[in-house]
Amino acid sequence: MQKILEFKITPKTYSVDLRERAIHFYKESKHKSKTCEIFNIARTTLDDWILIEQQTGQLKQPKSPNLGRPSKILDLQAFEHFIKHTPFTQAKDLVSLFEQHFGYSVGYHVILKALNKMGWTGKKRVSFTDKPVN
Known part of the structure; x- marks a missing residue:
């Protein structure tokens, strides 16, 4: 019987500097595959960054809204x-x-x-x- 190992994959967090360099390179080259290969990122990651920049004008990861109960009593x-x-x-x-x-x-x-x-x-x-x- 073969034992199967399960790994939980957590997404990488990329610096804003790397995001800016990758987007700058993509805008100059207009070549997504080459950009992904040079910066060692996934195509979907580059697509997400392009979308974030188009929507917000910056490359910082947008914060997710707090969900669930408040962590403290307000008054x-x-x-x-x-x-x-x-x-x-x-x-x-x-x-x-x-x-x-x-x-x-x-x-x-x-x-x-x-x-x-x-x-x-x-x-x-x-x-x-x-x-x-x-």
């Missing part, structure tokens, strides 16, 4: 007021309450980090029971 003072006036027993209860109150969701770890900033600890609170002490 800590409002969050602190919310914590003081909202009854809860565990921090995990705050995740859904936070979304209802503020209109956007954050992860559990973000709430824990904000509570820690406010001075709250992860220590368990003493709970009272009706049992007599022996």
